[in-house]
Amino acid sequence: MMMITDREAKGRGRASSRARLKLTGALLLLTVVFALLGGWQVQRLFWKLDLIARVEARVHAQPTPAPTRAEWNEISGEKDEYRRVTATGAFSHNKSVLVQAVTERGAGFWVLTPMLREDGSTVLINRGFVPSDRREVGDRAGGELAGNVTVTGLLRISEPGGAFLRSNDPAHDRWFSRDVVAIAAAKGLQDIAPYFIDADAAPNPGELPIGGLTIVRFRNSHLVYALTWFSLAIMSAAGAYLVYRQRIKAG
Template sequence: MITDDKATGRVRVSSRARLMMTGALLFLVAVFLTLGTWQVQRLYWKLDLIARVEARVGAPAVSAPAQSDWGAVNREKDEYRRVTATGTFSHDQTALVQAVTELGAGFWVLTPIRLEDGSTVLINRGFVPADRRDVAARGEGELDGTVTVTGLLRITEPGGAFLRSNDPASDRWFSRDVAAIAAAKGLHNVAPYFIDADAKPNPGGLPIGGLTIVRFRNSHLVYALTWFALATMSAAGAYLVYRQRIKAD
């Protein structure tokens, strides 16, 4: 209870109110400590993820997961592995996915490659500027015959981009959604991943591969320190309020 002491002009807080304030502050201490601990756990998880991805990117290329292994492919253990795939491109079933890169705005060129076992993998062959999206403007890069692609395995990106959904009916793509692109292009037996081609030049210079950005945002330490600082402040506040309660009693 809070009362106004007219004799001294001071506002007096009852012992019960101080106890409730102390309890509330201690509750906040527990909440902030929990959040801080969670951020520390996330920090170690992120550091481990970064180390594993860097090891995959720098490792020698291996064959892309075969059809029998597709069910075991997942983001945690497979994304950004260096892989190779050998087959024949189906250029007439290419999808252009809107992209913004260090080279400006344009499109990713996603072309299916049919492998010897009859399965299909979508290959992100690289970037083309918006004014070179038409095949006629980059025809030299349409490779024929058997080719081998080396690049980074990527996991499908379903749905679309922020505030922009893929529109298969209009052939407008904002994310590399493997299943949706496969359905729209009439592809069958398609791997649940795609491959970002490396920087090996294509005839005519387009598409431009090797633009994959391997970067992970890691602010967990800052968040952890913030939560622990708030916990310390709340604990100090609880101590001060409780001490005032003892003096008042």
């Protein structure tokens, strides 16, 4: 039978005590980290709620004239996106692009058409949705408005690059996002606004394109994340207490 001396027993006891102390320290550190992360998520929650309230106010406000050339440098998504605006000018239908879309009406395309304004600048108008089987101009010719028109809608910020796993292909006129700069370059548009406008639900002749399908919705999971982090902090604190108490009992 193997005998354990008092010195060896004390040594093992001290090692076990140090291990428990280190584990307690690690758990306390995790408690602090998780609590900080929970606090950060609470801050994000209030920021998101404030953003939602501001956007809701913009969406339901009276429309104002779309920003002019002198205001373009001051536009930002945080303060301008989803503003209700109006724009007046003539459409250049021959330079329209179709951007793939999935809406409450199914799969199809957004029809983005340049509008030439009286000051010589151009703004892209998302005139609305057309189903896949009506993508050809001949199938929706009634909606090709001529002359000066006024459009009311929501100001939107450019969507560069493309969609998830799908890049815009200007060379083949395939578009997956409403990238103002890329569309302007592909269609030879000059002096173009750095935003586009989603037209409202005012009906077009021939009922196409269908406007007013913009979805204004923000994902807000910050409360769930905060509760998760705070729960982990409580569990870590409880674990630290239990380990430390065992260390005290062990002497």
